[in-house]
Amino acid sequence: MNPQQCRSLxxxxxxxxxxxxxxxxxxxxxxxxxxxxxTMLLCEAPYLNNKEVMEAVFHKLPDISLNPRDHIRWQRAVNHWKKRDPEWVSRFQ
Incomplete structure (x- = not known):
């Protein structure tokens, strides 16, 4: 799948x-x-500000190997969502 198809999904x-x-x-x-x-899942998806997208990313995350840079990206995304909906994020931590 190319990046544009992923973005479309x-x-x-x-x-x-x-x-x-x-x-x-x-x-x-x-x-x-x-x-x-x-990178798209970690950096772009969180800023669509949609719970269904983030839930899909949370469920996909165990299948993805993360390097140290990815962990930083993911932490930024989680911090973004904590500001938006702290109760929802706490379900996944």
């Missing part, structure tokens, strides 16, 4: 109809993660 999950969201969730579950896709 994330946007569909954030803004699509229920059927589109279901397809997008399934697409993200099948997603093979490379470097650019990992």
């Amino acid at each position: 994330l946007q569909c999950l954030a803004e699509g109809s229920e059927a589109e969201k279901k397809r997008a969730r399934e697409g993200l579950q099948r997603l093979r993660v490379n470097g650019y896709i990992k």
Whole structure:
């Protein structure tokens, strides 16, 4: 999957109809993660400010190997979400 397709899945999950969201969730579950896709999941997805997108990223995270830079990116994303919805983030920690 190329980065544009991944971005499209994330946007569909954030803004699509229920059927589109279901397809997008399934697409993200099948997603093979490379470097650019990992960066997109860690850096772009949180700022769509959508709980369904973040939940999908939280569930995809165990499949992704993170280097020290990725951990910093992820911590920034979590801090962004803590400001937005602290109770929701605490469910995943």
